[in-house]
Amino acid sequence: MIRSCLSIILVFWLHGTFARAYWQQEAHYKIEVSLNDTLHELHAFLELTYINHSPDTLNYIIFHLWPNAYKNHETAFARQQLGNRTTSFYYSTKKKRGYIDDLEFRSNNKDLSWTYDPLYIDIARVNLAEPLLPGGKVVITTPFHIKIPRTYSRLGHYRQSYQITQWYPKPAVYDREGWHPMPYLDQGEFYSEFGSFDVKITLPDNYVVGATGVLQNPEEIEWMNNKAAETASIVDFSDDESFPPSSKTTKTLHYKQDKIHDFAWFADKRFHVLKGEIALPGSGRTVQTWALFTNEEADLWKKSIPYINDAVYYYSKWVGEYPYDHCTALLAALSAGGGMEYPMVTVISSMPDDKALENVIIHEVGHNWFYGILGSNERDHAWMDEGINSFYERRLLETLHPGRNILGDADSTVLAKWFDLQHISLREDEYLGYLLNARRSLDQ
Numbered sequence: 001m002i003r004s005c006l007s008i009i010l011v012f013w014l015h016g017t018f019a020r021a022y023w024q025q026e027a028h029y030k031i032e033v034s035l036n037d038t039l040h041e042l043h044a045f046l047e048l049t050y051i052n053h054s055p056d057t058l059n060y061i062i063f064h065l066w067p068n069a070y071k072n073h074e075t076a077f078a079r080q081q082l083g084n085r086t087t088s089f090y091y092s093t094k095k096k097r098g099y100i101d102d103l104e105f106r107s108n109n110k111d112l113s114w115t116y117d118p119l120y121i122d123i124a125r126v127n128l129a130e131p132l133l134p135g136g137k138v139v140i141t142t143p144f145h146i147k148i149p150r151t152y153s154r155l156g157h158y159r160q161s162y163q164i165t166q167w168y169p170k171p172a173v174y175d176r177e178g179w180h181p182m183p184y185l186d187q188g189e190f191y192s193e194f195g196s197f198d199v200k201i202t203l204p205d206n207y208v209v210g211a212t213g214v215l216q217n218p219e220e221i222e223w224m225n226n227k228a229a230e231t232a233s234i235v236d237f238s239d240d241e242s243f244p245p246s247s248k249t250t251k252t253l254h255y256k257q258d259k260i261h262d263f264a265w266f267a268d269k270r271f272h273v274l275k276g277e278i279a280l281p282g283s284g285r286t287v288q289t290w291a292l293f294t295n296e297e298a299d300l301w302k303k304s305i306p307y308i309n310d311a312v313y314y315y316s317k318w319v320g321e322y323p324y325d326h327c328t329a330l331l332a333a334l335s336a337g338g339g340m341e342y343p344m345v346t347v348i349s350s351m352p353d354d355k356a357l358e359n360v361i362i363h364e365v366g367h368n369w370f371y372g373i374l375g376s377n378e379r380d381h382a383w384m385d386e387g388i389n390s391f392y393e394r395r396l397l398e399t400l401h402p403g404r405n406i407l408g409d410a411d412s413t414v415l416a417k418w419f420d421l422q423h424i425s426l427r428e429d430e431y432l433g434y435l436l437n438a439r440r441s442l443d444q
Contacts, residue, residue, distance in 0.1 A: 062181045064123060106141050
């Protein structure tokens with residue numbers, strides 16, 4: 001009898017626990033930023049509207065200040081690099097490193113006190129002037145300045161080619177487990193609140209920019225369309241990779257987007273541009289697709305629009321319709337793997353051949369679903385973006401290339417027959433890659 005009563009109580013308790021309404025916090029960003037491409041710096045101003053949908057009263061907000069990951073040799077990123085036996089950042093000079101500073105958090109015309117995390121200088125606690133009640137919102141502003149590091153991971157520059165990612169003060173996620181502060185790492189990724197972005201970028205007007213969000217400037221849209229037509233007419237690309245002088249005049253590009261949790265942008269005066277479009281299989285809605293690349297791998301990238309189109313089409317068919325108006329892939333410097341995803345835009349590093357480029361573009365575009373839309377905690381549950389996304393990536397490659405095996409196209413691979421590999425599929429390749437690392441105790 002006692003056991004039955006306890007069981008009934010447990011059932012009602014569990015029902016009450018799991019029936020509790022789900023909630024997510026909301027973060028809306030307005031950012032104005034200007035690029036100094038002589039000193040490799042950003043000067044910016046942030047206005048953040050933070051909405052508390054939780055049942056809790058908040059007295060402070062945890063912010064990520066990830067550019068500080070590049071400030072010295074003691075950060076979590078720096079230690080991780082050494083742990084992975086990568087020494088380029090450890091031996092970097094102060095001039096080549098980066099940071100964020102000039103922060104002055106304010107709300108309702110009041111200065112807010114704030115402190116760095118005792119362990120990590122890329123995390124800060126900002127104390128609110130008044131408690132933020134459930135259902136309430138607070139507007140927080142701050143200027144900020146970023147010294148852009150050389151490209152040691154994701155945020156960085158190579159001469160006057162800029163990869164501006166994980167760059168603005170960003171609130172950590174607050175969910176039913178509490179705050180999720182996390183230092184920047186380039187292995188084990190992110191967890192972010194959804195909201196909207198309204199971003200204005202000022203830079204010399206001969207830069208080509210690929211970014212999250214929908215471009216609001218009609219004259220820039222026309223310029224990009226003309227660049228795309230010009231690129232499409234090129235038969236033989238030059239091998240010149242030099243940077244042209246920056247224009248003396250500037251332009252301010254305006255981007256807006258709702259229902260996303262991050263914003264990244266990439267700028268290079270040398271970018272060629274290709275434009276395509278794909279009709280989604282369910283609704284028939286048209287998505288614009290863009291490829292931005294330099295002369296470095298132009299012969300590979302001139303084939304890239306179909307790769308982007310295939311990813312957008314098949315992921316929409318199998319997983320759920322792509323919710324945004326454009327999808328962009330671009331070639332730029334990157335030290336954290338072969339590619340990195342951001343909402344609506346993905347950056348791809350140098351690739352050895354067209355098969356590798358197709359593979360990585362499909363994978364990184366696919367992250368618009370598994371990371372971009374799913375929005376899981378990638379630091380704690382990496383399989384929920386990398387694992388699921390890799391499954392669909394391989395499914396798509398097998399759909400497009402049914403004869404391809406672990407070493408390439410089966411009908412042209414002598415090595416596959418010599419080593420009895422012709423029956424190992426692309427999907428099994430992933431498992432073998434895992435075993436290779438697991439047997440060396442590197443599967444984490």
